[in-house]
Amino acid sequence: MKNILKNFKENFSLWALGIFFVVDLFNPLFKKYDYGAEYPLVLGFCVLLAILAVVEYKKMREQVSLEKIFLLIFGLLTILSFSFSQTKNIGFSEVIAFLSVVVLYLIYANQQIDWKEKFLRIVKMSTLIAVIMGFLNYFMLEEVRMFGPFFNILRNGNVWPNAYALFLLMTWPVLLLKSGEKVSHWRNVVIAFTIAALLLTFSRGALLVFGGQLVLLGIYFFRRMDKKKILTAVTVFVAAIAIFFASNYARSFEHKVINVQERVTFGNDESVTSKQERIEFWKAAIQLSIQKPLLGWGPFSFRYAYNPIQKTFLANSDHPHNIFLKITVENGIPAMVCFLAFLITILVTVLKRFKTLDQKSKDMVFILSLAVVGGIMHDMIDYNFNFYANLFLLFIYLIFIRSIVVKKADEGRNNATVIFSVILAVIAIWEVVFLFASHFTHNQKALDYSLYPRDHFQALAKDQYEVKNFQDAAANLDYELKINPLDAEAWYLKSKMDCGEEYILNNASDCETDVLNALKLNPMNEFKYYLEYYKQAFNGKIEVVKSEKNEGMDFSKFLKKTLSLLDIYAGYVNMNVHFTAYTMNVETAAELIDLLAAKSLSNPPLFDKDDLAKIKELQVKKIKMLNKMKELRSQRTF
Numbered sequence: 357m358k359n360i361l362k363n364f365k366e367n368f369s370l371w372a373l374g375i376f377f378v379v380d381l382f383n384p385l386f387k388k389y390d391y392g393a394e395y396p397l398v399l400g401f402c403v404l405l406a407i408l409a410v411v412e413y414k415k416m417r418e419q420v421s422l423e424k425i426f427l428l429i430f431g432l433l434t435i436l437s438f439s440f441s442q443t444k445n446i447g448f449s450e451v452i453a454f455l456s457v458v459v460l461y462l463i464y465a466n467q468q469i470d471w472k473e474k475f476l477r478i479v480k481m482s483t484l485i486a487v488i489m490g491f492l493n494y495f496m497l498e499e500v501r502m503f504g505p506f507f508n509i510l511r512n513g514n515v516w517p518n519a520y521a522l523f524l525l526m527t528w529p530v531l532l533l534k535s536g537e538k539v540s541h542w543r544n545v546v547i548a549f550t551i552a553a554l555l556l557t558f559s560r561g562a563l564l565v566f567g568g569q570l571v572l573l574g575i576y577f578f579r580r581m582d583k584k585k586i587l588t589a590v591t592v593f594v595a596a597i598a599i600f601f602a603s604n605y606a607r608s609f610e611h612k613v614i615n616v617q618e619r620v621t622f623g624n625d626e627s628v629t630s631k632q633e634r635i636e637f638w639k640a641a642i643q644l645s646i647q648k649p650l651l652g653w654g655p656f657s658f659r660y661a662y663n664p665i666q667k668t669f670l671a672n673s674d675h676p677h678n679i680f681l682k683i684t685v686e687n688g689i690p691a692m693v694c695f696l697a698f699l700i701t702i703l704v705t706v707l708k709r710f711k712t713l714d715q716k717s718k719d720m721v722f723i724l725s726l727a728v729v730g731g732i733m734h735d736m737i738d739y740n741f742n743f744y745a746n747l748f749l750l751f752i753y754l755i756f757i758r759s760i761v762v763k764k765a766d767e768g769r770n771n772a773t774v775i776f777s778v779i780l781a782v783i784a785i786w787e788v789v790f791l792f793a794s795h796f797t798h799n800q801k802a803l804d805y806s807l808y809p810r811d812h813f814q815a816l817a818k819d820q821y822e823v824k825n826f827q828d829a830a831a832n833l834d835y836e837l838k839i840n841p842l843d844a845e846a847w848y849l850k851s852k853m854d855c856g857e858e859y860i861l862n863n864a865s866d867c868e869t870d871v872l873n874a875l876k877l878n879p880m881n882e883f884k885y886y887l888e889y890y891k892q893a894f895n896g897k898i899e900v901v902k903s904e905k906n907e908g909m910d911f912s913k914f915l916k917k918t919l920s921l922l923d924i925y926a927g928y929v930n931m932n933v934h935f936t937a938y939t940m941n942v943e944t945a946a947e948l949i950d951l952l953a954a955k956s957l958s959n960p961p962l963f964d965k966d967d968l969a970k971i972k973e974l975q976v977k978k979i980k981m982l983n984k985m986k987e988l989r990s991q992r993t994f
Contacts, residue, residue, distance in 0.1 A: 368411050369464070370471040373752070374478045376401055381482055381523075381745040382489075384509035387516070390656050390674060390742040392810055393508065395449045396791065398456060398744055402777075402784035405459050409770065409777035416765035418466040423705070423758075426698040431458040433691035434655065441654025442661065444839040447686075448808040450655040452787075453744060455780055457751040462773040465758040468765055472720070472756045476530055479749070483527040484546055490520065490553045495607055498991070500614050502556035506743065519740040521562035524554040525730040526749050529569065529723045544592050551596035556603060558614050561737040569730050576722050633671045634737065640665055641676035641685040652688040660842035661685065666880040669921055670934045675742070679735040699732075702758055709761040717760050724753045783807075813839075814846050826853055844878035847871075848885055855892050867897045883925075883944040886918055887951065894955050900962065911962065915952075919970045922949060926977040930984050937988040942981060949978045 379397070380386070386394045431454065438444065438451045490504035501517035504524075508514035528550045531543060554562060577585075604613045644653060644661050653661040659674050666672055675682045684692040706721060713721065731750050734740070741747040786807075793802035803812040813836040820829035830853060836846045851870030871892055874885045892898045893911065900911045925945055929937050936942065953971050956963045963971070 367471065369408055370474055372404060372408060374475055376404065377478065377745065377748060377752075378482060380748065381486070382505050384505075384507065387506065387508050387514070388742055389449050389453045389744050392449055392808065394744050395452075395808065396788070398449065398453050399784040399788050399791070401744075402452060402456050402459075403781045403788075405456060405463070406774075406777045406781035409459070409463050409774045412463050412467070413770055413774060415467045415770075417770065418762045418765050420466055423465075423698055423701040424462065426694045426701060427458055427461060430691055430694040430698060431455055433651065433694065434687055437651040437687040437691065438655050440651050441657060442840070442842050443654050443657040445809050445811070445813070445836065445843075446660075446840065447655030447657060450686075450742075452780075452784065452808075453747060454655075457747055459773065459777045459780055460748075461751050461755055462776070463770070464755045466762060466765075467759060468762050469756065469759040472759065473533075475752070476533060476756075479527055479530050480546075483524070483531065483550060486520075486523065486527075487546070487550050487553045490556070491549075491603065494556060494603065495610075498611055500612055501558045502553055504553065516740070516743070517557040518559050518562070518738050519743045519746065521554060521557040521559035522731060522734050522738075522740040522746050523743075523749070524550060524557070525562055525565055525569070525734050526727045526746065526753070528554065529573075529726045529730070532573075533720060533723055544588065545595075548592045548595040549599060551593070552599035552603065555596065555600045559734075559738070561734055564737075565730050565734045568733065569726055572726060572729070633668065633673075634677050636667055636671060637662070637673055637676040638678060638681060641678065641681040645681075645684045645689060649689045652684065652686045652691070655686055657686050657842070658682065660840070660877075663842070663844065663878045663881065664876060669880045669924055670928060670936060672881055675739040677738050679732065679739055679741065682739055699754075702754060706757060706761050709763060713760065721757055721760050724757050728753050728757070809839075811845075814843065814849065817846075817849055821849065821852060829853065842877055844874045844882070844885065847874040847877065848888060851888060851892075855888075855895075855897050867892060868899070871898060880921075883922075883941055883948055886921075887944055887948045889914075890918075890948065890951055890955070894951075894959070912964075915963070915967060918948075919952075919967065919974065922974050923970065923977070926974070926981045929981045932988055937985045942985045946978050946982055949974045 376397075380394070380401075383397075386397045388394055389398050434451055434454050438447055441447050486504045490502045493499070493504070493507070494502045499515050499517075501515075502520065503515040503517045504520040506516040506519040506523070528547065531547050531550060551566075554566060574581075604616070607613055640662050641658070643665065644658075656674070658676055659672060662672060662676075676685060680692055680696065683695055706725070710718060710721065728750060731741075731746065741750065790802045790806045794806075803809045806812070813832045817829040817832040817836065820826075820832065830850075833846055833850045836843060837850075840846070847870050851867060851874060854870050855867035871885070871889050875889055878885060889898065893900045922945055925936075925941075928934075929942055929945075932938075949971070953975055956968055956971055
């Protein structure tokens, strides 16, 4: 019995972390913690961390301070950023996610871990299963890019090829580590299929990073390469290319296939748009960071902060597609400096001690570093650490790397880490109680006490407005705007009351302010804000000549801008840019065109000849747009 308990304790971390990783990676429901879908799993992991901290309490550790200090300051700044956040209703899931990996690192990083290779076998097996899933989905479903286990089975279109590409960039190098003395031919087959799966994600960023990984791999193993190893490497790569083209050929019989040449050379409009949008995101992130340099705009705030300065219609994102810019704009420059300093500290320590390692340890450090570099480089052009499996892998690899180069481990109790983990677990349990209470009892009021209400208060206000409970709706909207003043949707809902005749407190001044605030905060994504503006303008609630409160809202100029956006949008629907054909934006745009067409007849002084001509063109394009929308929606199977 004692041996069983001892064995269980010794392997508890391996099985606990391994099982969590597999469940998190392969479950078809809980994906993306930033939007809340993966939030329950992250909360559960926080509770598990407290148990792990106690189990690992007396382990021998190297006494270091610098990397811990940088990591703890990063965690503290993340908490402070949330405390002063502009989007406090939506950012707590990111706070919990980042704090959890901070605690994970503090528990394990500075001790010698004897179960590294066993855990990496779990990673290898998970990679194989993920690749098999990827090929099955690729042959059976309409989605033109491979996405492996990165999908939500309950939501059509929720597939994430780039997140899958990041996962493969962080796992394929691990396949190179030998499990035994003999070289397995099956291992080479798995590597070939994994590389082919990476290529089938059609992620240009992943392809560039993969090329860089190959270069680094070649440099490191150059002196140990012989003809046999070179032949094996070439054979594996050629096999991967062959699998790639064979898969596309087989798929083409039933489903659409991406044109490889156009994709690689940015030869289509979508590719050019993707490249240009990223440049806009990076520039905007720098601009926004200058405005709030100390603590940023708050965790998961980029979309809200970027909306008012967005240049291209529909060209928005939850993040600036760069891990360091994301941390800078959302958590502040000091947080980014601390995170970068944490990584640099590990790098310096590894470089100092690398020569003292045996060859097997050197190879493992290099391979894991290759995976870490691949992940970070990919997330400098396309952020996908908002999937916890990817974020978890990043920190597990850092833990293993740091563990391998531990120089001298002393017996000591990890008191601070245990306290930190217990506090995090208590907060997680608090959140779990209200999350489950709201879900299983259908008592949404439970979310009043949650640190992560998301759109709870906004949804309550909408329901109350529909049953004409205006007083409670107004109170909930006021609180929503208190914790998220950048929420254009809340201002829009508020305008519904302040502009309506039924609400006893409605007045023209508040109506105008609400509508214009919604437009100001989100002018380039939703036509319903434009529609509301014109409805109230034509109803006399908003001055149609010029608003003194908002410069540039001259009606004539604004009308021309609206018509131009509608014209552009008609083309977007035909190309289904950003999957817009599946959104209600199409119907709203059509309704807006009809409204402007009707008012151009009843209020001719407000429209000049160019406006009238453009409206006639839009009426024709509207019909084509609606037909294309119906066609695309009828074809959608996933």
